[in-house]
Amino acid sequence: MSGTRVAVRCGDCSFAATYDRLRDARTAVDDHESTTGHGVDWDIESLDAGVSRAGADAGVCGRPECANEDSPLVDHAPSEPES
Numbered sequence: 001m002s003g004t005r006v007a008v009r010c011g012d013c014s015f016a017a018t019y020d021r022l023r024d025a026r027t028a029v030d031d032h033e034s035t036t037g038h039g040v041d042w043d044i045e046s047l048d049a050g051v052s053r054a055g056a057d058a059g060v061c062g063r064p065e066c067a068n069e070d071s072p073l074v075d076h077a078p079s080e081p082e083s
């Protein structure tokens, strides 16, 4: 796996960093949020746009309130039309 860059930026202080591994970025975000209580944004830059979308949809921190409810990856309810 290659070609992925994750830019992390805190909305509440000047904390910002770039990682080339999603796991490193997630660890840094979790650590900063748990330490400071700040809200950290991240942008996944990848050669594959689909990977970026999937990463964002997955939620940054794993808390339910962070999930993107508009995501097509989230199965809200059966979308099959009644027949």
Ligand SMILES: [Zn+2]
Binding pocket: 010, 011, 012, 013, 014, 015, 032, 036, 038, 039
């Ligand atoms: Zn911060």
